[in-house]
Every structure is written in C-alpha cells, then in structure tokens.
Amino acid sequence: MRFDVITLFPEQFRILSGEGVVARALGSGIAELHLWNPRDFALGAHRRVDDRPYGGGPGMVMLFEPLAAAIAAARAASPGAQVAYLSPQGRTLDQQAMIDFASAPGWILLAGRYEGIDERLLASCIDQEWSIGDYVLSGGELPAMVVMDAVIRLLPGALGHERSACEDSHMNGLLDCPHFSRPEQIDGLRVPEVLLSGDHGAIARWRRQQALGRTWLRRPDLLAKMTLDNDEQQLLQDFIQARQA
Numbered sequence: 001m002r003f004d005v006i007t008l009f010p011e012q013f014r015i016l017s018g019e020g021v022v023a024r025a026l027g028s029g030i031a032e033l034h035l036w037n038p039r040d041f042a043l044g045a046h047r048r049v050d051d052r053p054y055g056g057g058p059g060m061v062m063l064f065e066p067l068a069a070a071i072a073a074a075r076a077a078s079p080g081a082q083v084a085y086l087s088p089q090g091r092t093l094d095q096q097a098m099i100d101f102a103s104a105p106g107w108i109l110l111a112g113r114y115e116g117i118d119e120r121l122l123a124s125c126i127d128q129e130w131s132i133g134d135y136v137l138s139g140g141e142l143p144a145m146v147v148m149d150a151v152i153r154l155l156p157g158a159l160g161h162e163r164s165a166c167e168d169s170h171m172n173g174l175l176d177c178p179h180f181s182r183p184e185q186i187d188g189l190r191v192p193e194v195l196l197s198g199d200h201g202a203i204a205r206w207r208r209q210q211a212l213g214r215t216w217l218r219r220p221d222l223l224a225k226m227t228l229d230n231d232e233q234q235l236l237q238d239f240i241q242a243r244q245a
C-alpha cells in the first residue's frame with residue numbers, strides 16, 4: 001500500500017524507518033511512503049504556507065494554494081488514492097475503520113498544523129476527515145503515523161508468518177486476553193495453570209473467556225455491540241460468577 005503524506009515536517013517520519021513492523025513493511029515493499037512538503041509548493045518570495053485568520057483571532061491557518069498544489073501532486077503520483085485530513089473534527093477512528101482502510105489502493109494523508117487549514121480545502125480537495133481521538137495535538141504528523149501503523153499491521157505479510165493481527169484487541173470486537181511468559185512465578189504471582197497444561201483446547205477456551213470477561217469489565221460498550229453464541233454466553237457467565245464468588 002502506498003502512503004503519501006503532506007506535511008511541513010517530513011523529517012518527523014524518519015521514525016517509521018527505524019525498526020519494527022512498519023519499518024520492515026516499508027523496507028520490504030509491503031508499504032511505501034512518499035512525503036510532500038507544502039513549502040515546496042508555496043509561491044512568492046517568502047513561500048508562505050500559513051497566514052493570519054480572516055476575522056482575527058489567535059494562531060495561524062494553513063494556506064489553500066500550497067496545500068491544494070501538494071495534494072494535486074500526490075494525487076497524480078498515486079492514482080486512486082483518497083485524501084484524508086487528520087483533525088480533531090474528523091470521524092473518530094476505530095479498528096474497523098483501519099480494516100476498511102487496509103483494502104484501499106493507497107492513502108494521501110494531510111497532516112495539519114497550527115489552528116488548521118483553510119476550510120475551502122475540505123470542500124475542494126479533501127475526501128475524508130479523520131480523528132484519532134477527542135484531544136488536540138500540536139500537529140497532524142503523529143496522527144498520520146498512528147493511522148499508518150494501524151493499517152500497515154493489517155496488510156498481508158506485515159506481521160510475519162508467526163502471527164496475524166486477528167488476535168489483537170478490537171479485531172473481533174473484544175479486548176485481548178492477558179499474556180504471560182517466563183518465569184512461571186514472580187513474587188508469588190503465578191502463571192495461570194491452564195497455560196502450563198499443554199491442553200490447547202482448554203487454553204483457547206480460557207483465552208476466549210478472558211477476552212470476554214475483560215471486555216465486560218472494561219468496555220461494556222463494545223460487548224453491547226456483539227452477538228455472543230451460547231458457548232460464549234456461558235463462558236462469560238462463568239467468568240462473572242467466579243468474580244462474584
């Protein structure tokens with residue numbers, strides 16, 4: 001998948017080529033990243049990319065022309081890609097959104113700065129507006145990297161043969177189960193016996209029950225969206241009763 005990011009701070013994206021899933025995906029061609037700086041498309045002696053807002057008020061607004069030109073260049077280089085603007089006013093993203101995005105041919109991500117962008121861009125150049133959460137950051141670069149990370153891990157081959165993203169939290173509407181590794185005991189805290197049993201059926205049921213129970217405890221809003229089969233309902237009831245015993 002091709003990602004084109006429009007950003008005033010392209011050097012921030014070097015972090016993606018460091019190590020880990022995203023770096024390996026970029027290095028192996030599973031994903032590719034192209035950066036476009038609006039300042040390269042700014043005209044005039046001062047090559048301005050922002051200016052004061054009409055009507056007064058604090059902060060600066062990113063100018064229409066440089067962003068429109070950068071978006072046009074990215075669209076020409078990535079046919080079929082849609083343009084998504086990262087802002088607190090966008091649709092809040094969740095795992096299902098990332099799953100949907102992973103099937104697109106590519107994305108052009110616009111990382112905003114300052115107070116935001118000239119509103120006319122939303123009507124003329126931008127296809128979708130997304131938010132990574134209800135808070136305001138100093139720039140859209142981190143949100144763009146968050147989206148890239150969440151989408152890239154879903155691409156075939158990105159996580160390697162040893163596992164896939166399907167066990168992750170939120171991938172099946174539930175939170176993930178707890179995980180343990182060596183040693184078997186730390187300060188009297190033991191690994192659940194079932195995980196040491198070698199009974200893969202029992203381990204799978206325990207993990208499903210833990211995922212159901214954790215979601216019930218921490219995110220009942222997610223559970224409310226799910227339809228549990230009879231076995232899952234019984235697992236959850238047993239979890240709840242064990243807690244109340």
Ligand SMILES: Nc1nonc1C(=O)N[C@H]1C[C@@H]1c1ccc(S(N)(=O)=O)cc1
Binds near residue numbers: 113117138
């Ligand atoms: N949350 C987020 N999810 O994605 N981006 C997020 C974010 O905080 N971006 C901030 C730098 C930039 C920004 C953009 C737009 C607006 S504005 N005036 O439209 O509200 C305010 C701040």
